[in-house]
Amino acid sequence: MIKTTIRTISLILAAAAATLLLTSSAEQERSSFTIHLIGDSTMAPKDLSGGNPERGWGMMFPNFLDDSVKVINYAHNGRSTKSFMTLGHWAKVEANLQxxxxxxxxxxxxxxxxxxxxxxxxxxxxYQDNLRHYIKVAREKGATPVLLTPVSRRWFKADTLDETCLEDYPQAMKQVAEQENVTLLDITKVTMDWLKSLGDTASREYFMWVAPGTVPAMPEGKTDNTHTNAKGARKVAGLVCSEIAKQLPEIARHFVYYDIVVAQDGTGDYFTVQEAIDACPDYSHEEITRILIRNGVYNEMVTIPHNKFRLHIIGESADSTVISCGKYARQMWPGRDFNVGTSGSAGFYIHSSYVTLENLTILNPAGEGKEIGQAVALFTNGDHLFFKNCRIIANQDTIYTYGRWNKEGGPCRNYFLNCYIEGTTDFIFGPSIAYFENCTIHSKKNSYVTAASTPEGQKYGYVFHNCRLTAAEGVDKVYLGRPWRPYANTVFIDCELGSHIHPDGWKSWPRELWPSGEGTAFYAEYGSYGPGASPDTRVKWSTQLTRKQAAEYTFEKVMHQDTDTKAWNPEDNR
Known part of the structure; x- marks a missing residue:
């Protein structure tokens, strides 16, 4: 139902495009502003203690607007046009109107x-006098008043909605809007139409119908036909946006659309990232599901299973939207007598394809040491995975590009753009193809950056293009990589190498484990610069590419497979 709401609003916005073209230049230039919401409990923020599922639509409304629009929700439970003034709420609004x-x-x-x-x-x-007072003050402040008729109650009699449930108040507001020449959004009508389309039984899932024993705050349960839960509040906010699109194009041009929103303060559809992923449609090969994660530290393990395709997960900001899970290899499986190992130590697993993560921090804070072992932050096991403006932070084994083969039999592909990746030992490792572009790769101790395990015969492994390699203070002996398997393939193109990079550049793997990689691994550079660039001192079994050879390492060539029906454009994931 969430996706249906979004598609409906998108169609209405398309119809409003012509109106946008007629909007005055002054309105077009109004690039940032605040929307102040005043109203009753159907709009108001809620106390979420005890798992209270009630939400006002004003809590969800900001999720439909870009960052240039600020929403302040002053609405309060139980308030009328009269008591909103007499109890002091209006004075706060009046002081803030600009x-x-x-x-x-x-x-x-x-x-x-x-x-x-x-x-x-x-x-x-x-009622009308009070509305006129709000309108008058708003205009005196240079603000634009907008009237919204009340949200319909869910009052059914024999599956017929009682359209008199709000008495004369919607009509009285319409008269004021006409007399005062104020934009009116008829939310009564659109919510009544919506409820009638659903009927009595189906509409209950949007309102506060709580079964006994399911919510700590309401042990006896609740039957409430006025107030909405998160699903209902999201729907009503979407209907409000539909009306805005028709009448207020200068606001509609700031609309953004997310199928699901995650927020710890209750202003989203879910509190956790995993709940949001679980709610995504299965096997969606064509349609992208967009998930916004609001700022916060989400202490949870996240898994995107193989049946959740085409997800675009977007953090509100890369620094402040953090998914943190402190698993580590030496911890024991619950109820078992053996540890989870490297593959079981990750905090974020992707087993699907055509997934994009953007503006997120993925953190494994487990630390390191003999009692910890490896502690993976990101485990990739899918094809066409895109990571943009992400921060991926751990110690040993930060990113495990685990996936070997896609469903067509070709190698799995990962693309990291404008990312920050931090670790200690072998902190980018595995068999997949991965292309790192404009990334910062930060070493926290003297060790190895990469440990590719590229399968024999696979032309490409890891490619770093226009990346910057940095290190913590005191770190001065870091190798670009060592071969986790004999045919490891890693290439650096036009990268800035800090002084911490060892003059040898590369290191072989201890021979007692498997063949060292000397003579079989392909380690190469082209155009390296900075204090760590030292082509003349690199190990003899590495390669300095010619310009012609380096031209074979463009994104398009690295990512192409003969089984592809078309070239992959990562932006198509979004």
């Missing part, structure tokens, strides 16, 4: 409570 901002006004549910004189405002009297 020229160029928007004020979204949505009341009606509590204005009708005649038995409560602190809240009651007659539809054709005080």
């Amino acid at each position: 020229k160029g901002d928007y004020l979204f006004i949505q009341f009606g549910h509590n204005d009708s409570k005649q038995s409560d004189t602190t809240r009651y405002a007659a539809a054709w009297g005080a």
Whole structure:
């Protein structure tokens, strides 16, 4: 249902494109502004203690807007147009309103409570007067007022929605909008149409129908036909955006679309990354599922299974969106008498294909030492994997490019663009093809950067293009790589090498484990520069490429396989 909402809004936006072209240049230039939300519990933020599943649509609304739009949600449970002023909420809004901002006004549910004189405002009297006051002050501040009719209650009688559930308040608001020449978003109508399309039974899953014993905050359960859960709040926010697209193109041009949002503060669809992945459609070969992860440290192990294709997972910011899992090789499998090993030590597993991770930190904080062993941050076991603006941090064995063969029999391919990768020993290792472009590769101790295990006969392994190799203070003897298997293949093209890179460049593997790689591994450089670039001192069994040879290591050539029906453009993953 989330994806259906997004597709609907996208179609409406396309229809609004012509309107955008007619928008004045002044409106087009309004590149950043604040939307202030005032209203009642259907819009308001919620206390999430005890697992409370209730959400106001205003909590979800920012997920539909880009970073240039700030949303401040002042809405409060139980408030009417009258009590929002008398209890001091409006004074805070009035103090913060600025020229160029928007004020979204949505009341009606509590204005009708005649038995409560602190809240009651007659539809054709005080209610309209209060709306006019909000409009007047907003305009005096240079802000744009927008009226939103109330969200419909879910009142069904014999599977027929009671369309009188909000009394005269929607009509009274419409009259004010017309008289005051204010944009009106008819949320009553669109939510009623939505509820009628679902019917009584199907619509319950969007509202606060809580079974007994399922939520600590509500041990007896709850039946509430006014307030929405996260799914319902997301839907209502989407309907609000649909109406904005029709009438407020200057806001609609700031819309962004995510199928799923993860947020620890309850403003998303899920609290954890794994919940979001589990909710993605299975075997989606064509349609991309976009997941936004809000800032926070998510202490969890994440697995993308083989049946979850075409995921685009985007962090709110690379530094502050952190997925952290401190597994390590020497820890024991639960209930077993052996340890998890290197392959079992990862915090983030990708077993699927056509997956993009963007603006994320993937961290394994386990540390290192004999009692820890390897501790993998990222384990890749799929084809056409794209990592953009990511920070991948651990110690020994940070990235394990585990995948050997895709379903067509060709090698698995990974692309790392503008990433920061940090580790100690062999911290980029495995058999897959991986292309690193414009990345920073940071060594934390004297050891080895790569440990490729490229299969025999595979033309490409690891390629580093326009990368920068740096090191922690005091680190001064780091090798570009050593062959984990005899046919390891690693090439550096036009990379800046810090002074920590050993003059030999490369190191053979201890002979007692398997053939050292000397004479079988392919280790090469072209155009290396910086204090660590020393072509004349490199080990004799490595190669300095000619310009013609280096031309064979473009992204297009490295990633091409004869089984491909078309060239891979990583941006198509997104």
